[in-house]
Amino acid sequence: MNNDLNPALFYFLAAVMLLSALAIVYCRNLVYSALFMVVCFLSIAGLYAMISADFLAAVQIMVYAGTIVILIVLCIMITRRTTMERTNMPEKKYILRASVLAGLLFFLLAYIFVNSEVLPTTNNIIALSGDTVSGLADLLLGHYMLAFEIAAVLLLAAMIGAVVLAKGADEK
Amino acid sequence: MSYFAKIFILLIAATIFPIMAMIVPLIIQPRQPNKEKNSQYECGVDTVGRNIIRYRISYFLYAIIFVVFDVETIFLFPWAVKFNDLGLFALVEMFIFAGILAIGLAYAWKKGALTWK
Numbered sequence: 694m695n696n697d698l699n700p701a702l703f704y705f706l707a708a709v710m711l712l713s714a715l716a717i718v719y720c721r722n723l724v725y726s727a728l729f730m731v732v733c734f735l736s737i738a739g740l741y742a743m744i745s746a747d748f749l750a751a752v753q754i755m756v757y758a759g760t761i762v763i764l765i766v767l768c769i770m771i772t773r774r775t776t777m778e779r780t781n782m783p784e785k786k787y788i789l790r791a792s793v794l795a796g797l798l799f800f801l802l803a804y805i806f807v808n809s810e811v812l813p814t815t816n817n818i819i820a821l822s823g824d825t826v827s828g829l830a831d832l833l834l835g836h837y838m839l840a841f842e843i844a845a846v847l848l849l850a851a852m853i854g855a856v857v858l859a860k861g862a863d864e865k
Numbered sequence: 866m867s868y869f870a871k872i873f874i875l876l877i878a879a880t881i882f883p884i885m886a887m888i889v890p891l892i893i894q895p896r897q898p899n900k901e902k903n904s905q906y907e908c909g910v911d912t913v914g915r916n917i918i919r920y921r922i923s924y925f926l927y928a929i930i931f932v933v934f935d936v937e938t939i940f941l942f943p944w945a946v947k948f949n950d951l952g953l954f955a956l957v958e959m960f961i962f963a964g965i966l967a968i969g970l971a972y973a974w975k976k977g978a979l980t981w982k
Contacts, residue, residue: 742872752939760935767928770920827950830943834955841940841958845965848933852969855929856978859922 703743710736723780727765734758748826926978930970937966 713732720726738753774780833841901907944951944959973979 748943756932756935756939760932764925764928764932767920767925771922771925773919775915826943827947830947830951830955833940833943834947834951834958838958842961842965844940845937845962848936849965849969852930852933852966853972855926856973856976859926860976860978 699743703740706736706739706743710740718783721779721781722777723769724766724777726781727762727769730765731758731762734762746825748829923978923981926973930973930978933966933969937963 710733713729713736716729717726717733720729734753734757738750738758741747741750741753769780904911906912940962941959944955947955
């Protein structure tokens, strides 16, 4: 396990993440935005890997980069549009609201990070490192088993909801 | 060398390989373009009508079922890693978990979401 946070690698991943996040917002073509989302999710997975959260990194790649983006691309495919140009135009009227919300979120996160004691310093990374998956299995199937089963119910609800909505649209 | 450094080297190699596979032909290819060669589907059937159309919602159903079972795999993985230590109780838990999701799959099947019309 890699316990030292390599600053060069960190800044590289953070820069890739921020640039691809900007590209998601500023690309005029929705499909390009969706593909930049893959880059963004992969660099987030890299950051997770850097703090030895190997399982989380694998989940980030499998579920977010692999599945959520596919779902978004499919959603683009099933909506009606004549051309893919200019499908992700900035909404001028929401800029003020969005910037106020983003500012609030920034200060909230800054407050949490400044006051938090669980920041990934080198010390607690060593405490975390080792086999994260088996520790997770113990917690998930032991202490948090109710939450685990509720997660299954949540997934079931999502599946049934999608079937109901899609069948309704199909029969029209 | 750490565990992730090996993965990182693999990633770099996997990135360089396709880039090289694009650069080398650029250098050594003979260039004799014609109209047929430059068409998008040189070996295929010409498209009829617009290629940006609405797709059937059935694709979305497959996608959402794929997402659900992808997330299930994520939950299965830690259980599978610690299978020997966790014992019977965790096995029962996992059967309940998979059973709840199987209800969803059975529902989708019953409603005909998996059949292609």
